[in-house]
Amino acid sequence: xxxxxxxxxxxxxxxxxxxxxxxxxxxxxxxxxxxxxxxxxxxxxxxxxxxxxxxxxxxxxxxxxxxxxxxxxxxxxxxxxxxxxxxxxxxxxxxxxxxxxxxxxxxxxxxxxxxxxxxxxxxxxxxxxxxxxxxxxxxxxxxxxxxxxxxxxxxxxxxxxxxxxxxxxxxxxxxxxxxxxxxxxxxxxxxxxxxxxxxxxxxxxxxxxxxxxxxxxxxxxxxxxxxxxxxxxxxxxxxxxxxxxxxxxxxxxxxxxxxxxxxxxxxxxxxxxxxxxxxxxxxxxxxxxxxxxxxxxxxxxxxxxxxxxxxxxxxxxxxxxxxxxxxxxxxxxxxxxxxxxxxxx
Numbered sequence: 488x489x490x491x492x493x494x495x496x497x498x499x500x501x502x503x504x505x506x507x508x509x510x511x512x513x514x515x516x517x518x519x520x521x522x523x524x525x526x527x528x529x530x531x532x533x534x535x536x537x538x539x540x541x542x543x544x545x546x547x548x549x550x551x552x553x554x555x556x557x558x559x560x561x562x563x564x565x566x567x568x569x570x571x572x573x574x575x576x577x578x579x580x581x582x583x584x585x586x587x588x589x590x591x592x593x594x595x596x597x598x599x600x601x602x603x604x605x606x607x608x609x610x611x612x613x614x615x616x617x618x619x620x621x622x623x624x625x626x627x628x629x630x631x632x633x634x635x636x637x638x639x640x641x642x643x644x645x646x647x648x649x650x651x652x653x654x655x656x657x658x659x660x661x662x663x664x665x666x667x668x669x670x671x672x673x674x675x676x677x678x679x680x681x682x683x684x685x686x687x688x689x690x691x692x693x694x695x696x697x698x699x700x701x702x703x704x705x706x707x708x709x710x711x712x713x714x715x716x717x718x719x720x721x722x723x724x725x726x727x728x729x730x731x732x733x734x735x736x737x738x739x740x741x742x743x744x745x746x747x748x749x750x751x752x753x754x755x756x757x758x759x760x761x762x763x764x765x766x767x768x769x770x771x772x773x774x775x776x777x778x779x780x781x782x783x784x785x786x787x788x789x790x791x792x793x794x795x796x797x798x799x800x801x802x803x804x805x806x807x808x809x810x811x812x813x814x815x816x817x818x819x820x821x822x823x824x825x826x827x828x829x830x831x832x
Contacts, residue, residue, distance in 0.1 A: 539795075540570060540571065540597055540598070540791075540792055540795030540796060541571050541572075541573075541594075541595070541596045541597050541598075541795070542565065542570050542571065542572040542573075542596055542597065542598050542599075542600060542788065542791045542792070542795065543572070543573045543574075543575070543591040543594065543596040543598070543599045543600070544558075544561050544562075544565070544572055544573070544574045544575070544576070544599075544600045544601075544784075544788070545575050545576070545578075545584060545587060545588050545591060545599070545600070545601045545602070546558050546561075546575075546576040546601070546602040546626075546784075547576070547578050547579070547584060547602065547603075547604040548576065548577050548578055548579050549576070552733070552734050552758075552760055552832050553706075553732070553733070553734065553758045553759070553760070553781050553832065554576075554602075554781075555832070556781040556782075556832035557602060557626070557627075557781040557783070557784045558574070558576045558784070560781055560782045560783075560784045560785040561574070561600065561784035561785060561787065561788050562574060563785065564784070564785035564786075564788040564789060565788050568788065568789065568792050570788065570791075570792055572788070573591060573594060573596065575587045575588075575590075575591060578604060580604065581603070581604045581605045581608040581609055582608070584603065584604050584609060585608070585609055585611075585612045588601065588609070588612045588613070588616070589612060589615075592612070592615060592616050592619065592621060595619075595621070596621055597621070597622065597791075597794070597795040598621065598622045598623075598624060598791035598794045598795050599613075599616050599621050599622070599623045599624070600623075600624045600626065600784070600787045600788060600791050601613060601623060601624070601625055601626065602625075602626040602627050602628060602784070603625070603628050603630065604628075605628065605671065605673070605674055606625075606628045606629045606630045606631055606674055606675055607630075607631040607673070609630065610630040610631045610632050610635045611635075613625070613630050613635040613636060614630075614632060614634060614635040617634065617635060617636070617637070622637045622791075622794045622795075623635065623636040623637055624636065624637060624638050624639075624640065624787045624790055624791055624794070625638070625639040625640070625641075626639075626640050626641070626783060626784055626787050627640070627641050627642065627676060627783065628674050628675055628676055629641065629675040633810070637794065637808065637810070638790060638794075638808050638809065638810055638811065638812065639810070639811050639812070640783050640786055640787050640790070640812045640814070641675075641783075641811075641812075641813055641814070642778075642779030642783065642813070642814045642816060643779065643813050643814065643815055643816045644675070644676050644679035644680050644683070644816075645679040645680070645682060645683040646683060646815065646816040647679075647680050647683060647757055647777040647778075647779075647816040648679060648680045648681060648682060648683020648684035648685070648686070648687065649683040649684070649686070649687045649816075650683075650777050650816050650817075650818045651680075651683070651684050651687075651729050651755060651757075651777055652683065652684045652685075652686070652687025652688045652690075652691060653687055653691065653818075654755065654774075654775055654777075654818060654820075655684075655688065655696060655727060655729065655755075656687070656688060656691035656692050656696065658727065658753075658774065659696055659726055659727060661691060661692035661693075661695035661696060662692075662695050662696065663695075663696055663697075663726035663727065664696075664697050664699045664722070664724050664725055664726050665688075665696055665697065665698050665699065665725075665726065665727050665728070665729060666698070666699060666700045666701070666715075666718055666722065666725055666727075666728045666729070667681065667684065667698055667700070667701040667702075667728075667729045667730075667731075668702065668703075668704050668711055668714060668715060668728065668729070668730040668731065668735065668736070668739050669681055669701060669702065669703040669704065669731050670703060670704075670705065670706045670731040670732055670735070671703060671705050671706060672703040672705075676731075677703065677731060680731050680757065681701070681731075684729060685698065699722050699724075699725070700718045700721070700722055702714050702718065704730075704735050704738070704739075705735075706731070706732045706734065706735050707734075707735060707738070708734050708735055708737050708738035708741075709738055710735070710738065711730065711732075711735040711736060711737070711738030711739040711742070712738035712739065712741050712742045713738075713742075714739075715728075715738070715739040715742035715743065716742045716745075716746070719742060719743065719746050719748060725748075725751065725752045726751075726752055726753075727752055727753050727754065727755075727774075728743070728752060728753075728754035728755070729754070729755055730754060730755065730756050730757065731757050732756065732757055732758050733756035733757060733758040733759065733760035733762070733763040733776055734758070734760060735756075736754065736755075736756035736757075736763065736773075737760075737762070737763070739754065740754060740766075740772055740773065743772065744772070749771070749772045752772075753772055753773070753774045754772055754773060754774065755773070755774055755775045755776060755777065756773070756775075756776040756777070757776060757777045757778060758776065758778055759776065759778035759779075759780055759781070759819075759827070759830060759831050759832060760776070760831060760832060761828065761831035761832060763776050763831075764776065764819060764824050764827065764828055764831050765828075767819060767820065767821055767824050768821060768824045768825070768828075770821055774820065774821070775818060775819060775820045776819050777816055777817065777818055777819070778816070778817055778819060778827070778830075779814040779815070779816055779817070780814075780830050780832075781832060782830075783814055786812070790808055790812075793808060794808055
């Protein structure tokens with residue numbers, strides 16, 4: 488599809504309003520550069536700059552709100568920039584997405600923007616694109632080889648785990664039993680959110696807080712429901728539940744409420760769902776969510792337009808796109824939820 492209209496754009500990450508964006512080049516530690524400038528250009532100038540840039544975008548089918556918001560943000564940014572961007576966001580498996588990316592590669596885009604269903608299975612096709620001179624921007628779920636992408640844009644998933652660990656340590660005063668409902672097993676997002684949580688609980692509380700059950704539910708509400716139902720039958724004492732995703736957490740919450748145990752425990756989510764933020768605001772079962780916004784895909788499309796023009800990020804000393812951009816995680820509670828409601832999806 489071809490998008491026509493163009494508006495001024497911002498440097499990567501500023502669309503989110505979620506704190507510092509850390510950018511690391513291959514020879515410098517992550518986080519030693521910070522986006523400070525806004526790129527402004529006239530409609531005519533940007534249209535001319537992007538006229539010959541061809542971008543392809545690939546993401547899994549939207550099986551929950553965060554993925555749909557991510558695709559929507561990418562399409563909106565392409566329209567703003569006047570980019571010729573082909574979109575394929577219907578795959579339900581990694582194999583199907585790999586086939587779709589193979590088709591996109593045959594169209595010879597300048598830049599390929601990919602949020603992989605799973606990082607490792609899709610690394611070979613991303614590597615194929617790079618080997619053919621197509622620059623790849625990897626969003627959120629990381630490929631297993633750095634050579635398979637030019638730049639990875641991700642939220643601080645380890646940081647989400649750390650912030651969750653701090654929140655649980657504070658709220659439980661380092662005593663109690665906790666359940667962790669994870670995302671998709673084996674992907675970088677899940678592993679980092681789990682590790683950050685476990686590391687911070689250990690650091691803050693030693694063995695005072697026990698993770699009595701930890702199980703993946705694939706970011707899907709129905710599986711969140713069934714997994715939590717089984718855990719509730721097995722665990723008679725649960726003080727709090729850490730879930731890796733707001734939509735999945737809705738299923739977890741239903742299981743808790745269906746069992747009549749909502750007064751025995753509280754829970755947190757992750758992702759930035761407006762529905763969950765409303766529940767956090769109301770108080771009760773939901774105490775917090777941890778987020779980086781799906782508008783990271785808009786940043787990826789913006790960087791793709793720069794890569795297609797052989798330009799770097801305006802406002803940075805180095806005239807290049809860094810190899811890694813990490814968006815800071817944010818804790819949303821009843822006290823500050825109103826500040827972040829507009830960012831929800």
